[in-house]
Amino acid sequence: MGIIKDGLYLLANKKYINYFKQKAIFPYYHIVSDNKVPHINNLYNFKNIDQFKNDLDFLIKNYNSLDPNTLCDNKKPKNSFLLSFDDGLQEIYSVIYPILKEKNIKAVFFINPDFVDNKKSLYKHDLSIIIDHLKNNQSSQETIIEFKMLFSSEISSNIEIIKELRKVNFSNRKKVEKAAKILKVDIPKYLLEEQPYISSEEIKKMIADGFYFGAHTMSHPPLKELDFIEQKKEIIDSIDFMKSKFNINYSFFAFPFSDKFISKKLLDELFSYDSNILLFGNSGIKKDVDERIIQRFSLEKPNKLTEKLIVTEYLYSYYNRIIGKYRIERK
Numbered sequence: 020m021g022i023i024k025d026g027l028y029l030l031a032n033k034k035y036i037n038y039f040k041q042k043a044i045f046p047y048y049h050i051v052s053d054n055k056v057p058h059i060n061n062l063y064n065f066k067n068i069d070q071f072k073n074d075l076d077f078l079i080k081n082y083n084s085l086d087p088n089t090l091c092d093n094k095k096p097k098n099s100f101l102l103s104f105d106d107g108l109q110e111i112y113s114v115i116y117p118i119l120k121e122k123n124i125k126a127v128f129f130i131n132p133d134f135v136d137n138k139k140s141l142y143k144h145d146l147s148i149i150i151d152h153l154k155n156n157q158s159s160q161e162t163i164i165e166f167k168m169l170f171s172s173e174i175s176s177n178i179e180i181i182k183e184l185r186k187v188n189f190s191n192r193k194k195v196e197k198a199a200k201i202l203k204v205d206i207p208k209y210l211l212e213e214q215p216y217i218s219s220e221e222i223k224k225m226i227a228d229g230f231y232f233g234a235h236t237m238s239h240p241p242l243k244e245l246d247f248i249e250q251k252k253e254i255i256d257s258i259d260f261m262k263s264k265f266n267i268n269y270s271f272f273a274f275p276f277s278d279k280f281i282s283k284k285l286l287d288e289l290f291s292y293d294s295n296i297l298l299f300g301n302s303g304i305k306k307d308v309d310e311r312i313i314q315r316f317s318l319e320k321p322n323k324l325t326e327k328l329i330v331t332e333y334l335y336s337y338y339n340r341i342i343g344k345y346r347i348e349r350k
Contacts, residue, residue: 027334033326036081039333042304043085043095045315046078046329047103047273050110051118057151058144058215059108066321068114074318074325075122078102084124087231090297091269093310102126103299103315105235105273106141107134109214112221120228128225129235129273129299132260134216141239142192144215145199145206150184152204153177165201169194189241219264226265233271233299234258243280251288258296273299273315283308283349304336307347314347 050059051071059065066074078084078100085099102119104111107130119126133139158166158177167174170183187194199206209215222232234257236242242250258270270293274281278300286309289296296311303316316332318325339345 023338024331024335027338028323028327028331031327031330031334033324033330035330035333036326039330040082040098042097043099043101044082044304044329044332045101045103045299045313046074046318047105047299047301047315048115048317048319049104049106050108051114052110056110056215058140058147058209058213061147061150061154062143063319064321065319068118070321071115072118075118075124077325079122079124086125087127087271090313091295095313103129103273105129105275106239107131107217107235109217112217112225116225116228116230119230125229125231127231127233127271127299128217128222129233129271130217130222130257130261131235131237131239131275132257132264133238135222136218137210137214137216139238140206140210140215142187142189142195143239145195146184146187148206148209149195149198149202149204150181152202153181153184156202158202162201166198169197169201189244222265226267231269231271232261232265232267233273233297234261235273236275239275241276242274243277247282247285250285254285254289255292258293270296271299272296274301278302278312281349286312286349302347304332305339305345305347308349 050056050065051068052065053067082098082100083096085096085101087101089096102124103126104115107128111128134141158180163174166180172183174180174183184198226232236253237257238253240253245253254272258272261267262270279302289298290311298312300312300314301317302314305314307314318328320328336345
């Protein structure tokens, strides 16, 4: 969480929660599961079902569930919460959806159209699958030599291969495809058999049940690595897809990875595209340049107590006020 947040977490006490209910809060997750998930396990930790249910019980006890439709009217009632879930993983339908229905909680789900119906996959998810394979299988000397050539690095074991794979980023993501080929890891087969992403029919069912869906770019790239035209296209194409494919009459969008480098110029283009658009970031409890930008924080860390995490986010917002970083600047 960072040195400052770690320190504030140690100071945080759930008893403080009653002092911090002035604002609506917007926690987010990606996945909830009791099982190992090969395409996620090597990227980040996530909560199991009991932990997620405990989160919801705490939120219900201390806050009011906010209907996303209220946001469309530009209202953010005090002492309320709205959950959102990024990346369109299959567990939002098989695990999260039934729990939210049971507890009568509405939520927003942000989807990457390229991955709907499991026709394609995010390179980082492929990377996790490959690392999972390496952790469970011994590589031959011939395989190690191929990885030496791929990374132009001295490699002598699976541990060193994994170390190099973790360095792969968006700009050199082709190496993930090459690594899968070397190891004979069949990603299309994995997509077909495991169905890691939500399907169109599942989305339609959830919408019919009153849940809200938004866009998350077409293919989940780090936007800061794209030029302005590419950024705009990834965003608007994904919103248009969700609206036309699922007959949605609102524009919700969540920035992938981070919203920290999003320019005022891009925001102006998005507000011009739809003046009622709602944009979701992940910068915590902060004030952005426009009320149509909603900042969220993660509740996904399984080794952290939810009540302390929420208090920590409030304390951190006060810390940011003191050092002059509470208001987000867009250039």
